[in-house]
Amino acid sequence: MRNPHSNGNLRDGGEATDENGFGHGVILGLDGGATSTVCVCVPYFPFGGDRLPEPLPILGRAVAGCTNRNSVGETAARDSLEQVISEALVRSGSDKSDVRGVCLGVSGVNHPSDQDKIENWIRDMFPSHVKVYVQNDAIVALASGTMGKLHGCVLIAGTGCIAYGFDEDGKEARASGGGPILGDWGSGYGIAAQALTAVIRAHDGRGPQTLLTSTILKALGLTSPDELIGWTYADPSWARIAALVPQVVFCAEAGDEISDKILVDAAEDLALSVKAVVQRLGLCGEDGTASFPVVMVGGVLNAKRKWDIGKEVSKRINRFFPGAQTIIPKVEPAVGAALLAMNFLTS
Amino acid sequence: MRNPHSNGNLRDGGEATDENGFGHGVILGLDGGATSTVCVCVPYFPFGGDRLPEPLPILGRAVAGCTNRNSVGETAARDSLEQVISEALVRSGSDKSDVRGVCLGVSGVNHPSDQDKIENWIRDMFPSHVKVYVQNDAIVALASGTMGKLHGCVLIAGTGCIAYGFDEDGKEARASGGGPILGDWGSGYGIAAQALTAVIRAHDGRGPQTLLTSTILKALGLTSPDELIGWTYADPSWARIAALVPQVVFCAEAGDEISDKILVDAAEDLALSVKAVVQRLGLCGEDGTASFPVVMVGGVLNAKRKWDIGKEVSKRINRFFPGAQTIIPKVEPAVGAALLAMNFLTS
16 A cells, blocks of 8 residues: 555645635545445635534535446446546536545555556546545545544454554554455454354354354344355355344344354454554554544444444553544545545645 | 265175176276366175275276366366266276266265256266266265275365264264355365464564464565465465465474464364264264274375374374274275265165
8 A cells, every 4th residue: 555645745725715714626535435436525624634624514425336446347437436526516516627636545455556547537537736645445534533634543344354553754554454364353254254153163063052043044044054054155245244243243242152252352353453553653652651543433343232342442452552542433434535635735 | 965875775795706706897986076087997896895805906097177067067077077987997998888886976066956967967878777876075085984884974174174974874964064264274274274364463463473474475485474465365266275284284393383273273173073973973872982983084184294183183083082993095085986886786
């Protein structure tokens, strides 16, 4: 991944603002998710950072199909991008000439060549002075919890999981994010795969009986654990397996020990990922007590259930680092992308 | 999987034999592996069982391409079957009219419809009186260690793993075999995936340093653990990952604690699979000391390295069941299939 701090920044301070503090023009923030793409249009604030209004006013918002070219192909990805940008601009009463900067957050942009390709698509849609940034979704998620500032750590746990962080100098570090084969046990996929394994082990006599068996079979409309093997391999989608996390939480809340252990292990693994990033970047300061944000994103962390995985992770993070401030973002990732663009343009 | 005991058996005892004890005709045994198909032609012995000569004389042997129709398609699979059978018969100086029975062992034949389809292909190649049996490779592997008798337990640990067993009444049970997503940690894939995970954890600061890092990177021609993620997902073949088991054994032999723990855990999980099957079938008798065979098959168990996974598994099995006789088959799976056909024809 390229360090966003090394992108060309533009200092635009000291510009004229209107009575609301708006500068001239707008910023587009885009979130290119696995199933849809969201674009928000926000006013450009020349001061940015701590002086931004909360919540940021949204002038226009649009949703289109997936823009991951690996999933839907180049033409469809590019068409969706064009469409979602045009709609957001129309709804905000703006046009392309008003745009100062665009930031798109996408998952799986780990290679500079991928990033360059998508950046070039967006550049081609706008006049040459418009600044365009394409960033990994982890960086955009961090920005969504820090009002655009790239400092601290973000922990994402949805279908997959990753911990990512930046120190004040723009040095970055990551932990986890290796995907299902490489032991992301705190991810939704990891939690659900362990639950399925527990059902199989109970069934063939290798492990203790668990409430997971009846709960998962019922959720999937199956009658025997033998059918689980066929179900598991019928479709290689990791999200389909990760969708069983609510069943695991249900069983843990009902007192099932196997489910409880799976969730405790997941919380420990996620906290350990944050610890690894924080220690490598020295975010906690020399005495370990410095204050820094930890932005927590994704369905595993923010399910708001009685057995609260996010809360268990926070507790463990604070045991390691009393100065860590865990934050659940109040804005969606597309707004995080807009905040990030604002930060790049004004810093 | 269908119970082979319920297939039509033919009692042919009391026939005339020649001076070597051979009856009239031959038996074909086939092993339909992932990359090739082996066919052996052996003499038909009307008595079978304990009175069979060891080693069984092989009259002819041939090798052809893969006959898994899910891998190569129906036409290619059927052509390879025809070819390998014809060649084995020619080399043994026999022809189709000499064949008494055919048994094919294939992996992944878990559905009666799959089994029926392949059985029908083979039936179409022979006169109607020829007995045809298509069996799961686990059953054929058991037969390869028990001279064709379906009693006891077989443990296969190669890329995948499974424990399978039969009691004297033909009741069957299995454990493990759920594949990579469902926690087959004793399989070659499971061992190697844990080793790769250990490298990633050491690299991002979540786990201790391990000799696995330099050893695996060198074996794969990579320079950094970051490249492992791309390598892992570049090709979804489980066998490609399982091929790293020798590196894990190398590291364990060199004293690497992480590697040692991965192998110990694998040995325990494999022994637990056997234990589950033995207990469900009551193979160990009421007092737990009865004698029964445990046939051990596959690259993970029979690598003959200093750190000997097979020996560690045997040791644990004998701790559970002092009467268990662990057996490494002296004959290849195709001969196991021929022994199985002989057993079906003469029992």
